[in-house]
Amino acid sequence: MAGRFFLAAAAFAAAVTSLPAPESVEATTFEYNGTSDDNTPASSALAVPVTVPVQSYGGARASSYRHGSAWLPFGASMNPRLSQEATNGRSPLGTFHAPKYPHWVSGDGTPLPQGRPWGPRTCGNTDPYKDPPHTGMTRYYDFHVTKQIVSPDGVNRSAIVINGAFPGPTIEANWGDWIEVVVHNDMQEGTSLHWHGLLQKETPWFDGVPSVQQCPIAPGSTLTYRFRADLYGSSWYHSHFSAQAAGGLFGSMIIHGPTDNAQYDEDLGPVLISDWYHSDYFDLVEQTMAPASAGLPPPFSNNNLINGKMNYPCQANDTTCTPNAGVARFAFETGKKYRLRLINAGAEALQKFSIDNHKMTVIAHDFVPVNPYDADVITLGVGQRADIVVTATGKSTDAVWMRSTISLKCSLSDGISPEAVAAIYYQNANTSAIPNTTTAVTQAELDFCGNDPLTKATSYFSITPDPNPDVTQNLDITFQSNGTHNLWYMNNSTFRGDYNDPVLLETNLGKTDYEPDWNVLNFGTNKSVRIVIYNHFAFGGHPMHLHGHNMFVLQEGYGKWDGSVVNAHNPQRRDVHFMQPAQSPTVPSYFVLQMDMDNPGVWPLHCHIAWHVSAGLYVNILENPKKIQQLQIPSTMAQTCRDWATWTGGNVVEQIDSGL
Ligand SMILES: *[C@@H]1O[C@H](CO)[C@@H](O)[C@H](O)[C@H]1NC(C)=O
Ligand SMILES: *[C@@H]1O[C@H](CO)[C@@H](O)[C@H](O)[C@H]1NC(C)=O
Ligand SMILES: *[C@@H]1O[C@H](CO)[C@@H](O)[C@H](O)[C@H]1NC(C)=O
Ligand SMILES: *[C@@H]1O[C@H](CO)[C@@H](O)[C@H](O)[C@H]1NC(C)=O
Ligand SMILES: *[C@@H]1O[C@H](CO)[C@@H](O)[C@H](O)[C@H]1NC(C)=O
Ligand SMILES: *[C@@H]1O[C@H](CO)[C@@H](O)[C@H](O)[C@H]1NC(C)=O
Ligand SMILES: *[C@@H]1O[C@H](CO)[C@@H](O)[C@H](O)[C@H]1NC(C)=O
Ligand SMILES: *[C@@H]1O[C@H](CO)[C@@H](O)[C@H](O)[C@H]1NC(C)=O
Numbered sequence: 001m002a003g004r005f006f007l008a009a010a011a012f013a014a015a016v017t018s019l020p021a022p023e024s025v026e027a028t029t030f031e032y033n034g035t036s037d038d039n040t041p042a043s044s045a046l047a048v049p050v051t052v053p054v055q056s057y058g059g060a061r062a063s064s065y066r067h068g069s070a071w072l073p074f075g076a077s078m079n080p081r082l083s084q085e086a087t088n089g090r091s092p093l094g095t096f097h098a099p100k101y102p103h104w105v106s107g108d109g110t111p112l113p114q115g116r117p118w119g120p121r122t123c124g125n126t127d128p129y130k131d132p133p134h135t136g137m138t139r140y141y142d143f144h145v146t147k148q149i150v151s152p153d154g155v156n157r158s159a160i161v162i163n164g165a166f167p168g169p170t171i172e173a174n175w176g177d178w179i180e181v182v183v184h185n186d187m188q189e190g191t192s193l194h195w196h197g198l199l200q201k202e203t204p205w206f207d208g209v210p211s212v213q214q215c216p217i218a219p220g221s222t223l224t225y226r227f228r229a230d231l232y233g234s235s236w237y238h239s240h241f242s243a244q245a246a247g248g249l250f251g252s253m254i255i256h257g258p259t260d261n262a263q264y265d266e267d268l269g270p271v272l273i274s275d276w277y278h279s280d281y282f283d284l285v286e287q288t289m290a291p292a293s294a295g296l297p298p299p300f301s302n303n304n305l306i307n308g309k310m311n312y313p314c315q316a317n318d319t320t321c322t323p324n325a326g327v328a329r330f331a332f333e334t335g336k337k338y339r340l341r342l343i344n345a346g347a348e349a350l351q352k353f354s355i356d357n358h359k360m361t362v363i364a365h366d367f368v369p370v371n372p373y374d375a376d377v378i379t380l381g382v383g384q385r386a387d388i389v390v391t392a393t394g395k396s397t398d399a400v401w402m403r404s405t406i407s408l409k410c411s412l413s414d415g416i417s418p419e420a421v422a423a424i425y426y427q428n429a430n431t432s433a434i435p436n437t438t439t440a441v442t443q444a445e446l447d448f449c450g451n452d453p454l455t456k457a458t459s460y461f462s463i464t465p466d467p468n469p470d471v472t473q474n475l476d477i478t479f480q481s482n483g484t485h486n487l488w489y490m491n492n493s494t495f496r497g498d499y500n501d502p503v504l505l506e507t508n509l510g511k512t513d514y515e516p517d518w519n520v521l522n523f524g525t526n527k528s529v530r531i532v533i534y535n536h537f538a539f540g541g542h543p544m545h546l547h548g549h550n551m552f553v554l555q556e557g558y559g560k561w562d563g564s565v566v567n568a569h570n571p572q573r574r575d576v577h578f579m580q581p582a583q584s585p586t587v588p589s590y591f592v593l594q595m596d597m598d599n600p601g602v603w604p605l606h607c608h609i610a611w612h613v614s615a616g617l618y619v620n621i622l623e624n625p626k627k628i629q630q631l632q633i634p635s636t637m638a639q640t641c642r643d644w645a646t647w648t649g650g651n652v653v654e655q656i657d658s659g660l
């Protein structure tokens, strides 16, 4: 009668029955072994097997819905039951009137030297880390962050929205522009926004991580971020305060730049993919951070969204759930080539993206243009992006499914609706009709917890990293008990930030008395740094994200790194690498990253799984503290700390997680 089994370790066995028993149960037993490698203070390891509510596909009412059709009730058409306002507030994403994008923002005085905002620069001729353009233009955004009831999949819940929109507004700029975003915190809790993947070389204080570069923005306060669009391609912004991003606080960023490695006719813009939870993010963080003795499982996602939309197989008596809320829809014309900007903006899940009957060509990983390669399925860990070009090879009346499937082998889904779908309609298709295509993605592809092989995607602009970096360090990832709680550790230290004492601002004042649990790794004036990360945990994997840089990904594998490098003259670069799970509790996985220390600042290196960073899977890369002391940090950063101190002086802040 038990569902899948979650086993944190095996020291004592108090079966926990507080969770509802699953209504239908998969035959396989699921074992999740936390601690047992040699880095673990095993004597203090706690262990509590708990029952988790994993159900079968579609849940108890699966038979009331047409199979393979986005949980449409029998007899329903694709005409959605809910308005876009009800599902997504003011967001136009996922509708036929969602904006398409030109090759650059123009018509507003944008200078066009040699016909383009970025002048003669191409993907092939410009080192983006050394020579970004300066257009002299600024793109202004005004964001009001609030909570609002939305119903992205038909299930009403309070989410965090920006200007009434979930997902938040899309930021658009040209390479070399400034982006200025006024963030008004209209909630009753702190917040911050991080601009994922941008280097922040001119403004290292605007990276948006509380306790690292800033204090949280206090309720009722405003912070104006201003930073250079220093790389180009597709990305997203998201809250870096606790797990607010899992509550909806994110949106996409499009930075137009050269496209000489790809040809396409239309840019359909962002395809945000996000696992989705029917509970509030704070409750999920409490669940994650509960003492081991409570026997709670980690959060399991309840649904999966494309551009903030999906249907849900509502239970018969659930009056807060509307079937056929409406899935995202896209329009294709036979023969045209489309650019899609895939973004995993989720909290935890490893996503496998595909389009039935269509080949995809990958043209960029994160903010890095690649030598184009074809793919049938694209794997995206949280934070990763892939820009793809798809040729509309179908007939004019075709309707096909776009899919993004949560890998159940590598992620924690409750099993009811792990596959998000969106409909693509060709020009003469009946847009009320249900696509009837099937997927060619294999179970083996869904079950693989890793990115494409490093040999596959080579960067279009070639850079050879220093073969003899100034320093090489190992870093071990483990899941251990601190005596009461099971937490994530990097080199035996679980991260916890101090909202009132950001590391960058401390360093700027010449202080170096960092608390041990700030996990500050001081690399001084080293010019190149190599880090060999070993993951000792045998389930899932970790999408490891580095701020302020694109990292070279030199090698990955199991056991001990043998010193070999893939494509040593031009290794893969990106800002998130999905690290595979350990092969077994005694055979870790590893990956080797290298970075050029060309950006004085304090740069997070962390797992992008919301619940893992909450539980401490995080280090700070401190780069050139002497130069940080010389930074002229704007007074708004100190003001943000004073506002936060004032607010917390009169309100109790419950920092139940690492803060990030
Ligand atoms: C998990 O731990 C149990 C008890 O120590 C052991 O029997 C089992 O083989 C382990 N499973 C894996 C996948 O390592
Ligand atoms: C809804 O139905 C389930 C069984 O399908 C039952 O356990 C539950 O009590 C019902 N809830 C309400 C509010 O009627
Ligand atoms: C969902 O919330 C909206 C806004 O509060 C409300 O109008 C609507 O009735 C709710 N729907 C359900 C099914 O609870
Ligand atoms: C379009 O599809 C809907 C749903 O299947 C159907 O009811 C309608 O008759 C179709 N319209 C045309 C013009 O075929
Ligand atoms: C799928 O739908 C199309 C029309 O949209 C129809 O021509 C085709 O026969 C259908 N295929 C299957 C397998 O039902
Ligand atoms: C991690 O710990 C090992 C072993 O103590 C040490 O050699 C290494 O320098 C540490 N890594 C970093 C990045 O500090
Ligand atoms: C373990 O970590 C939790 C969460 O950070 C903390 O609340 C608790 O006090 C820690 N326990 C010990 C014994 O340090
Ligand atoms: C972590 O702590 C354990 C036990 O204290 C020790 O054996 C191990 O070497 C440490 N690992 C690192 C990377 O410091």
Ligand SMILES: *[C@@H]1O[C@H](CO)[C@@H](O)[C@H](O)[C@H]1NC(C)=O
Pocket (backbone or CB within 6 Å): 471, 473, 522, 523, 524, 525, 526
């Ligand atoms: C290089 O980094 C190491 C830490 O990994 C540090 O001990 C050393 O002092 C740094 N060297 C310089 C020249 O800053």
Ligand SMILES: [Cu+2]
Pocket (backbone or CB within 6 Å): 541, 542, 543, 607, 608, 609, 612, 613, 617
């Ligand atoms: Cu992780």
